Amino acid sequence: MTTTNIIDYIRGIPKVELHLHIEGSFEPERVFKIAQRNQLTVKIEKPAPQNSEETTAIQKLSQKARDIGAELIQGDDGSIQVVFESAEQLSQAYHFDNLQEFLDIYYAGMNVLQSEQDFYDLTMAYLERCHAQNVLHTEIFFDPQGHTCRGIALETVINGISRALDDGKQKFGISSGLIMSYLRHLSEEDAINTWHEAQPYLDKLIGVGLDSAELGHPPSKFKNVFAMARSANIKVVAHAGEEGPPEYIWQALDVLKVDRVDHGNRSLEDDALVNRLVSDEMTLTICPLSNNKLQVVTEMNAHPLKIMLNLGLKATVHSDDPAYFGGYINENFEAVQQALGLSRNDIYRLVLNAIDGSFMTEKQKMALHTKVAAYHKAVL
Structure with a gap:
């Protein structure tokens, strides 16, 4: 055969x-469709890092946000928010190298599910x-x-x-x-x-x-x-x-x-x-x-x-x-x-x-x- x-x-x-x-x-397209219906933004939020591993993860996520053109909001304490403005940006973020990076984007999508x-x-x-x-x-x-x-x-x-x-x-x-x-x-x-x-x-x-x-x-x-x-x-x-x-x-x-x-x-x-x-x-x-x-x-x-x-x-x-x-x-x-x-x-x-x-x-x-x-x- x-x-x-x-x-x-x-x-x-x-x-x-x-x-x-x-x-x-x-x-990604459905994430944005439902987010718009619920008047929500699609975003990843990372708290202030507590160790070098978390600092590295935030630096990597920040660079990814810049690369795909997503909005990056940085807190004085080192925390960040990455706000996706389109399904195309979100789709590009669906590329990750480890389980935690996957879970970050997974929960960003999950958060728009309301009804x-x-x-x-x-x-x-x-x-x-x-x-x-x-x-x-x-x-x-x-x-x-x-x-x-x-x-x-x-x-x-x-x-x-x-x-x-x-x-x-x-x-x-x-x-x-x-x-x-x-x-x-x-x-x-x-x-x-x-x-x-x-x-x-x-x-x-x-x-x-x-x-x-x-x-x-x-x-x-x-x-x-x-x-x-x-x-x-x-x-x-x-x-x-x-x-x-x-x-x-x-x-x-x-x-x-x-x-x-x-x-x-x-x-x-x-x-x-x-x-x-x-x-x-x-x-x-x-x-x-x-x-x-x-x-x-x-x-x-x-x-x-x-x-x-x-x-x-x-x-x-x-x-x-x-x-x-x-x-x-x-x-x-x-x-x-x-x-x-x-x-x-x-x-x-x-x-x-x-x-x-x-x-x-x-x-x-x-x-x-x-x-x-x-x-x-x-x-x-």
Whole structure:
């Protein structure tokens, strides 16, 4: 099969997405459209630096602002504000070299989300992408604490996203689930408060997750709040082994008792862990473009996805924060296929792994298996 043909195969095969942060699908044009509707500016604010590392980060951000022509406001104490005046400027700022630079711009976009309609529009735009890329089922993360800390009611967030997911089912036939993800740099007490606040909306959730900066915030920190979710028969997932060590994956398995591991790249550093993941048939939600952009892998041709498949791991492919990392699910499949020379059977296996690792009913999984198998057979 030629490269062109396998790209067509990727674009045509029905797919399932299991690792997508809805706030990470916020394209610059839509950020500005919603900001204008809410009469808000789009800006990054950095407080006065407390150490040399923060000073360097502010100097770098200041230079980026000058380079792209954004307004730079400098405080006498060393604090700065970078105010973006157009979607084009913001798009240029979507280039970053580390996780903190990514989070700075990520939260700048998040801050303009104010109303239920804002969350609806954000989610519907993503579902339109899903429809265009033959995604038939998606399970999306949202970060409630990133909104409630700004004074946005949890009800506003959940209702806006859920209404769009319901309409997406009617309009595009895309089934979906919503996962409430805790920010791990915050305390477990904060996560527990969020869990209690979410009680009236549990019927709209399929799971809880754990994301944000991994290092220094092991899964065990959230043992109690995850036990609460399990006792309510809510599925649990956690980001582990992206930048954090293999031990974080062990904790996700044995302390949080997750149903799925998000990322999990660094499992390959521990043979016993690989054996455990294979034995448990534990799904790993891999995000190739994100891994490359955040330097989890320095070159795409060094990505471990093919090794994972060869070891029998239940690896899958997803887009993570596609507006920031350079592509949605098809672009992730295409990038890793071209870098690693994945075969059509590899792609087929990755798609089937995602179906199996989803939180759909067994009946839904069987129906999607049948549809994907029919597609695969038709292009033989």
